[in-house]
Amino acid sequence: MDVITGWLYNGPLQRAKYEDFSTIDWIYDNTKARHYKNDLRMHARNAGWRGRLELLVDASKSWVILLCVGVTMGVVATCISVSSQWLVDIKGGYCRTGFYLNRRFCCWNSEDVCVDWVTWSEALHVRWHWLEWLLQFLVFLADAILFAGISTFLVTEYAPYAAGQGIAEIKTIMSGFMMRRFLGLRTLVVKGVGVVLSVASGLSLGKEGTMVHISCCLGNIYTRVFSKIRNNEVKRRELLSAASAAGISAAFGAPIAGVLFSLEQVSYYFPAKTMWRSLFCATVTAVTLKFLNPFRNGKMVPFQTTYDRVWDHFELWFFVLIGMICGVVGMLQNQLALFLMELRQRSAIKNFARGEVLVVALATAVISYPSVYLRADMVTLVSNLFTECTGQEISGLCSREDRAGNIVALLFTSVLRVLLTSVACGLAVPAGMFTPSMATGASIGRALGMVIQALYENYPTWRLFSACRPDVPCITPGVYALVGAAAMLASTTRMTVTVVVIMFELTDALIYVLPIMLAVTVSKSLADLFGKDGYFEGIIHLNGYPFLSMDQEYVLQGSSNELMVQASEMAVITTTGETLESVANLLRQYSYGGFPVIKSRATMSVSGYISRSDLSMVVERALASSVYTYSSPCCFSRDIVEPLEDILHQAVDFRPWVDPTPLTINHGTDINLVAEAFRQLGVRYVLVTHHGSLLGIITKKDIIKLTERAPKRVYAQSALSSYHQLLEYDDKNLSTFCSLLCSFFFTFVDVPYSSLLLNLVHLYFCQAEISQC
Template identity: 45%
Template structure:
């Protein structure tokens, strides 16, 4: 690697997600200055932010649910008594089968009795396009960061990098409004992933009044990990699943206290959502099912088949979605994102309306597919009729069309999640398999296979297969395991079927991993070239670190003596690097330590204000004898007649150091498992070079055009507005 290239990628190292606040001298100085009550108040700040984040996430999620339902029903008609009410609230209190006279469909509103189907089809298409295009315009005009899911970016942030202005107030507003419009448009997308982004935006905004959190990247990322759990909690009504989702999918480092913080944040968010009760059901469980029958041993085989299908679906969906994204990026389509959204919305509306299984929202569809057929159960989709062949064929057709539409939708310039569409697709093919098995059992009730079935009692429950199919599809796309099982249990309350869900999820992950280790979120991280170093199993080049590290002659170093305060100020003003090795002198280069840019800047400012140092004051990183004072002062100040500022306390005197002959595999493992931001290399104490996390990322992912991983790079995928770097502020 050439010197210029090495220097470019070594500019900005990421802040490690695991780094404790006390490891910074600046943080130690701040905490030592606090009294007993001050320390208590300082420690309570994180809990104040988490509690407020949970409440805010619950309130916003409830508002999104209410607005989405009203906008979605507006495609079919309006409430004559109160235009602002959705159909559910307009017809609230009516008995099953009773006609709702307050609700006015569009065919009645325009007085078109004979051509009513055409009129409703027309209004459905018009509102679908209007909602989708409006969401795209809002995102493109006011907050480009609000598009897509947001989870790949959150994983990158929690992995130790900063995406500036990604979680601001404007992004929060546009993400929430755009999510309401995008979901209501009927596009095959969900709100679950974007709600994680919404919750993290709330946490980021609420941290602003607390500098000890907002100015400390390590503590900030712990709060964001907990906030992401609140997002899943309000998306599914699944607080425990939210904690596990943050642990399994999002967090790069998850200490014990982060688990407790995530639990509290998810619980508060769930309590707030239930208190708001947006659907007036009084229940937190979204798709509660009450099955009157259990499952039988012979059903293990079709459950396992569903798991295999889920893995195949996940692998196919990821490849198809990535192909579409690559085509969108490399053709003229990328210049007209709003037009693309409009065309996709038009095609989706044209397909959705005629097919009964595609007309409802994915959430309503999943709820209907999960239900058991009984005399008291409503059957708006006709799943409980005796003629099974037409529904089965239509279910499979809807599943295939859903895959195609979701692949084209996930990646458009609108807020979009993939969790709920995948669940809907899996529930469609799962329900169809359950109906096939049910029909076969009814035709051959005396077969030895069905010997465990009770006579005159329905043996097979197709709704169970819908749940298993939904879990398998979600596992195939995201490659999650434990969190999916818990989320499905909390979604449905069907504890009896945890074992079949576990079997299906396990097989879906195995089959999906056979075609590629990356899930949909990791695939998008790689596609956008975000500097995320994941704990993957891909082979690492068997080379020595000396071949890829930034060598000493290409580094900007600081000598332990001979620097003035003005010289160090000039160094910070002219060099954009995020840290500097400290050596004895430039000729021998014996390693003394490493000082980060933020620590050096803060120390110099303290020396000017509190120590009375001037531009000509000497700054040293040497032993106590050189400055005639007590070692490791916490406040830099002028010492002795010569006027010397001791900066040793602000330097990391024991940085992680390896021999330059170490293998890249070892160093990559240290970066992945310990969350390091840099590693220094020395031989017999002499500095030989430096390697940052971004260096390793570049080596493992190769040099590609497009989004660069350097600290000064701009991500072209987001119109050059999101700057990814390792700085300490956003």
């Protein structure tokens, strides 16, 4: 692009390439997309059938990208699931008939004893029991350290962005922040390989959460194929929102939950068309998983299960209790994990990331090996905890003789799991916390279900169990595990509808939607009493990402003139009178992200705004050419139409990169309205003016700093607050409380469950008032 574009230039605003760790201009990119579409339509009208074909091809580009993302995500998820399970099993032995087979496939046709699976002690012909135990433990220990070491080496050496879960960073990127290489090819490869190794190492981590990062990496890579999307950051983020749904679809075999996750957690701006694209991408992923059938049992994920019996009304109180316990435990896990992350950042531990991973892997292996519930991989553990006892023994969970010991073991496992997960979440390895949280909640729920089952068997005539029929099992501990997993996941992530739908799609039973909704609502509400931020929001604040949450309200005091940076403290550019040397000195002297353009310093009348990246690009091009010198004049105003003849061939034209209509506000505007403008419009700055004269500027960073200091709108002041106090702080809690009232009412009058679900969904989305119940 030439530096001089002609004195009669009145074309659209132009932008340099966004710099790393900068914020995109939503308004500019949306306008750019509209201009592109209008130009294409005008061309189609004049080109006949060829023009209509071009329109069709252009419209199909987004769908082709999403189709490729869905298919690739299904293949990647299959590879990750199969390979991670093989590495987990290889710590205990190998398959005689095929070393590449994991234990499940090796023993596929075996009923009781699997003769094809050989433990390492059997392979070395060790006969003594204590020596056999020691050998298996040493192999378990060595593999854990080896796998964790390779994983952290790949992350720290080749792709530091592959560490962690990645959802917090994706939320920030979706809000308009640029993080180059976070969604690149190298990050994708290291993330996929590293998560297999970190899960196989036995660290208290899961692979499900990382699927969202992997799917967004795929979406980002495929968008580079078409320049229309590659050069427009807003269009790219629309497709990344849809791609994120494929991650949840692949992780849980739940395409509908994937769409809701994209809406509830990832998407910052969610156009209606993005929902249809999200559903398409998530469905393609689910169909691909179903076709590949990675577990050879028709299931898309190992812990899909079904139940044969319904729940009784008296169990609702126990589901509420599970929600309360998991709400507190999930909140404590978040606080501990974020505290340890902050401790790493402020101490010398951050300089020994690899050594820390090895130490934690060693400690985790030593702690986990003696316990069957900690030693088992979490996918298998969650699957066993969800499974209903039907005569087949499941890791001792169905044994009545060992019931008391299993209850204590499950509760002890939950405590250790919270500690190990909190430590592992901040390590320099690919890590997810969905499955560990589900495992903790499922252990708590299963233990409580076993307690209630024991009470029923010993005291069947209690009035509490009057609804139970003597010839049918009354209590199903697996259902309590399912409810506990949902409640714990809601407490840590603050997701609600997504969690309910995930559990519904895992069980295929509409009858359990109400217990899950009840536990999730109680869990999230209780966790919100101690702070509305979930795990992802906590990481965003800890790392200082420029993110304004769309689902929180801030109580801000003051007006724009109290927050703005005064014009006297700013560096400004005049429309005329500037030289290339003065502009270059301005860039060297100040590190601001942009500069207001004014007509004169006497009137301070606003003429436009130019970003630092655009200004730097034009200056560098001008100095690199042989046409301009440091004394060359510069022009920033589009009002000049007929300049002098000598200026025509000498001036550097900055006008194509100057925004002639920057967003301006009056100096007395309420600061809450300014904050809403930043959240809803996605602007990077606003200029504060009075009768067209520049008074100051407010940037997104100023708003973020203010919201961090301001009190957030909370649900209640204490756990003993009345319902009236609980509801007056937020309309969403009004709807939630209304939903609970309606749920109990419809339950006890035996309204069909389909009607109940429709009423609950209506109440949630429409924010119904109490009177509408």
